[in-house]
Amino acid sequence: MKGSSPLIAVVTIGDELLSGEVLDTNVGAIASALREPGLRISRHVTVPDSLEEISREVRGLASSFDAVIVTGGLGPTSDDLTTEGVALGTGRELVLQPHIVENLKLFFSRLGRPMPDENLKQAYFPEGATEVPTAGGTAPGFMLEHDDALIAVLPGVPREMESMLASDVMPAICERFQTAGVIVTRRIMTFGRGESDVAKLVADRIGAGPVDYGFLVMGGPIVVKLTATGTTHEEAASLLDAEQAEVLSRLGNLMYGVDDQSMEEIVGGLLRERGMTIATAESITAGMVASRIANVPGSSAYLLGGIVAYTNEAKESLLRVPTGLLSEGAVNRPVAEAMARGAREAYSSDIAVATTGVAGPGSGGEAKPPGTVAIALAAAEGTISLEARLPGWRNMVRSIATMAALNFVRLHLLGEKQIDGW
Amino acid sequence: MKGSSPLIAVVTIGDELLSGEVLDTNVGAIASALREPGLRISRHVTVPDSLEEISREVRGLASSFDAVIVTGGLGPTSDDLTTEGVALGTGRELVLQPHIVENLKLFFSRLGRPMPDENLKQAYFPEGATEVPTAGGTAPGFMLEHDDALIAVLPGVPREMESMLASDVMPAICERFQTAGVIVTRRIMTFGRGESDVAKLVADRIGAGPVDYGFLVMGGPIVVKLTATGTTHEEAASLLDAEQAEVLSRLGNLMYGVDDQSMEEIVGGLLRERGMTIATAESITAGMVASRIANVPGSSAYLLGGIVAYTNEAKESLLRVPTGLLSEGAVNRPVAEAMARGAREAYSSDIAVATTGVAGPGSGGEAKPPGTVAIALAAAEGTISLEARLPGWRNMVRSIATMAALNFVRLHLLGEKQIDGW
Numbered sequence: 001m002k003g004s005s006p007l008i009a010v011v012t013i014g015d016e017l018l019s020g021e022v023l024d025t026n027v028g029a030i031a032s033a034l035r036e037p038g039l040r041i042s043r044h045v046t047v048p049d050s051l052e053e054i055s056r057e058v059r060g061l062a063s064s065f066d067a068v069i070v071t072g073g074l075g076p077t078s079d080d081l082t083t084e085g086v087a088l089g090t091g092r093e094l095v096l097q098p099h100i101v102e103n104l105k106l107f108f109s110r111l112g113r114p115m116p117d118e119n120l121k122q123a124y125f126p127e128g129a130t131e132v133p134t135a136g137g138t139a140p141g142f143m144l145e146h147d148d149a150l151i152a153v154l155p156g157v158p159r160e161m162e163s164m165l166a167s168d169v170m171p172a173i174c175e176r177f178q179t180a181g182v183i184v185t186r187r188i189m190t191f192g193r194g195e196s197d198v199a200k201l202v203a204d205r206i207g208a209g210p211v212d213y214g215f216l217v218m219g220g221p222i223v224v225k226l227t228a229t230g231t232t233h234e235e236a237a238s239l240l241d242a243e244q245a246e247v248l249s250r251l252g253n254l255m256y257g258v259d260d261q262s263m264e265e266i267v268g269g270l271l272r273e274r275g276m277t278i279a280t281a282e283s284i285t286a287g288m289v290a291s292r293i294a295n296v297p298g299s300s301a302y303l304l305g306g307i308v309a310y311t312n313e314a315k316e317s318l319l320r321v322p323t324g325l326l327s328e329g330a331v332n333r334p335v336a337e338a339m340a341r342g343a344r345e346a347y348s349s350d351i352a353v354a355t356t357g358v359a360g361p362g363s364g365g366e367a368k369p370p371g372t373v374a375i376a377l378a379a380a381e382g383t384i385s386l387e388a389r390l391p392g393w394r395n396m397v398r399s400i401a402t403m404a405a406l407n408f409v410r411l412h413l414l415g416e417k418q419i420d421g422w
Numbered sequence: 423m424k425g426s427s428p429l430i431a432v433v434t435i436g437d438e439l440l441s442g443e444v445l446d447t448n449v450g451a452i453a454s455a456l457r458e459p460g461l462r463i464s465r466h467v468t469v470p471d472s473l474e475e476i477s478r479e480v481r482g483l484a485s486s487f488d489a490v491i492v493t494g495g496l497g498p499t500s501d502d503l504t505t506e507g508v509a510l511g512t513g514r515e516l517v518l519q520p521h522i523v524e525n526l527k528l529f530f531s532r533l534g535r536p537m538p539d540e541n542l543k544q545a546y547f548p549e550g551a552t553e554v555p556t557a558g559g560t561a562p563g564f565m566l567e568h569d570d571a572l573i574a575v576l577p578g579v580p581r582e583m584e585s586m587l588a589s590d591v592m593p594a595i596c597e598r599f600q601t602a603g604v605i606v607t608r609r610i611m612t613f614g615r616g617e618s619d620v621a622k623l624v625a626d627r628i629g630a631g632p633v634d635y636g637f638l639v640m641g642g643p644i645v646v647k648l649t650a651t652g653t654t655h656e657e658a659a660s661l662l663d664a665e666q667a668e669v670l671s672r673l674g675n676l677m678y679g680v681d682d683q684s685m686e687e688i689v690g691g692l693l694r695e696r697g698m699t700i701a702t703a704e705s706i707t708a709g710m711v712a713s714r715i716a717n718v719p720g721s722s723a724y725l726l727g728g729i730v731a732y733t734n735e736a737k738e739s740l741l742r743v744p745t746g747l748l749s750e751g752a753v754n755r756p757v758a759e760a761m762a763r764g765a766r767e768a769y770s771s772d773i774a775v776a777t778t779g780v781a782g783p784g785s786g787g788e789a790k791p792p793g794t795v796a797i798a799l800a801a802a803e804g805t806i807s808l809e810a811r812l813p814g815w816r817n818m819v820r821s822i823a824t825m826a827a828l829n830f831v832r833l834h835l836l837g838e839k840q841i842d843g844w
Contacts, residue, residue, distance in 0.1 A: 017449075020451070023445065027468070031442030136813070291708045305740070360719075
């Protein structure tokens with residue numbers, strides 16, 4: 001190794017990253033993946049789509065770093081120069097990989113089209129490189145050894161990059177550096193209170209134990225980030241388990257999940273456990289609640305559907321909201337309750353959730369200000385509802401209202417009688 | 423100068439940028455500021471809070487670039503090492519600036535507290551540096567000349583950095599490089615073909631004129647990025663206007679908008695112009711189409727609502743899809759057409775668009791493979807539909823299907839009779 005601990009560099013490639021058009025999120029994803037085995041990035045360089053720049057950078061970093069992770073510029077067009085740049089920088093020929101040509105042809109035949117000639121360049125690797133198979137796209141990546149460094153080259157599309165990093169590159173890096181110390185993080189997902197309220201509830205734990213705290217604001221959800229260090233993954237994870245129990249005793253049902261669990265997965269799991277079905281009636285969210293529920297694979301087991309009633313006429317004709325109710329405005333608890341009952345009836349579902357509100361920027365003829373939402377849930381035993389004022393602008397209001405509706409379902413399924421926070 | 427046009431490098435400093443905890447937005451802000459006078463960033467490097475790394479990087483970049491903009495690490499704490507690093511890298515002493523000590527004392531006296539000793543380090547500059555006054559914080563920045571390069575050092579707090587960049591650094595840069603040229607970019611948004619197909623359609627223009635081409639893949643849409651340089655903004659813009667006309671003649675209706683225009687804005691604009699209303703019938707997209715249409719402020723003028731029919735029962739009861747049709751599967755053009763007609767009737771809308779498909783990962787009982795979608799549009803004059811196979815995984819399929827449905831509406835409103843691409 002070239003230092004006391006492994007020196008890892010990241011090179012992201014693309015004019016669009018330097019022009020500020022695209023925000024570079026790959027570095028953060030790579031940093032997260034490396035954190036697990038206790039590694040970190042020592043340098044990050046962004047270079048333009050230039051053969052000379054790419055080759056010089058890769059050659060230079062390979063001489064002073066132990067691993068160089070390169071992302072971007074593996075596409076089929078003329079400004080995708082990464083493979084050529086890496087070949088030039090490491091003094092290797094480009095070699096055609098016949099099986100990748102076959103894979104590309106297969107990819108396009110599945111789409112019912114011939115492979116464009118431009119895509120053929122994606123089937124060339126520098127001599128001696130090993131393939132990192134694609135994760136859904138056309139661009140495979142590769143790894144090679146140069147100047148006592150591991151060079152890994154991945155596409156820039158975040159989803160593909162992350163999948164290929166996890167499947168092939170991280171195992172190669174972990175094996176190479178025989179990593180010892182382990183840093184593990186856990187994200188406690190909360191919804192319904194602001195950052196300072198959440199921080200206040202766990203304030204006595206900050207600095208009280210071996211686990212570090214951080215707080216992230218993610219639109220509606222507030223994330224409590226716990227970080228622990230151990231000699232093994234198990235040791236660090238058990239510190240986190242103990243701390244999570246402390247956090248849970250303070251946050252209760254404000255916590256809806258951990259790590260990558262989404263609100264719709266949690267709600268879906270609860271519906272599935274109870275063998276219950278759901279339908280939606282949406283005005284302000286206009287389909288986002290149903291669509292979020294449908295994000296989860298297998299959601300057709302409990303999602304029957306929903307009615308988007310953007311106009312008063314649709315609320316009356318499709319959801320049977322009484323005309324009298326709507327004469328006093330469409331954003332209030334009685335209207336939301338009638339919508340939820342209407343959807344429950346239309347779909348014969350066990351429960352139905354409804355949203356109505358003022359997204360803004362204007363009031364849309366409503367007496368209430370933008371950000372006002374009413375949410376209701378209809379079930380066999382009756383209907384519950386809340387009215388709240390959400391922060392933000394049009395699409396942030398709609399997004400938080402969607403989370404609030406899902407959270408309302410979650411709290412109901414958990415047996416909460418009093419639901420007042422958004 | 424060290425190249426034919428000014429070579430500008432940006433160095434952002436901080437462990438938190440490399441750990442992925444903080445997303446680096448300063449590069450984008452600097453790129454925007456430079457774009458106006460026709461300049462661009464040629465390299466971006468992120469280094470940790472390390473004296474050695476900072477000094478080596480600044481020295482190296484100053485030798486091969488004309489300007490080096492450094493941000494971050496000017497705070498009062500022990501991990502803020504940028505000033506020392508720049509002094510070391512340029513071989514200069516640190517010199518105490520008495521007037522900055524006075525400014526710092528004044529800053530703290532206004533907060534009603536004495537100046538902490540830690541802040542005294544912020545009053546040191548490398549010998550020969552000129553001050554860039556603070557913009558609200560405690561950290562002043564500085565500029566200095568080294569190895570025929572301008573080195574500008576600014577705090578990392580975005581608001582302070584941007585203000586100080588605009589007030590002091592950009593004027594110095596513009597004066598130094600006597601910038602005459604202006605670089606202007608335009609993004610041509612396309613939908614319905616892959617990156618290589620789009621590139622092929624405009625291949626004869628690449629390198630044929632004064633406008634540079636780039637291609638970006640953004641999930642479904644493919645972006646053709648045009649970049650032109652002129653002595654004035656108007657000159658560059660008129661080059662882009664001419665090139666856009668060339669592109670349009672090759673892409674036709676594959677192009678749906680430019681720059682930040684979204685598909686739903688374009689569709690909303692067309693509906694509004696024609697005074698038409700729309701409703702949706704969604705299975706695979708489960709509300710995403712309606713929700714995307716509702717993203718646009720004022721969409722209540724044309725969006726009446728939609729029915730999410732996730733189950734066959736809902737397709738029958740709410741959209742009046744004949745049972746006989748569904749016995750042969752729910753993913754085909756006749757079912758999509760019946761759904762569209764059902765929604766048009768339920769909402770009494772001018773047109774209605776429908777989606778049905780297999781999102782995956784499994785086939786959900788359908789005979790067709792994941793990624794298969796059928797889209798239909800019902801209007802007074804009849805119903806049209808298409809079936810396609812989309813690439814990607816579950817939620818990418820749903821997202822592209824949503825774009826495809828909106829694009830189908832767009833093409834219909836533009837009068838296309840034959841709509842076959844997704």
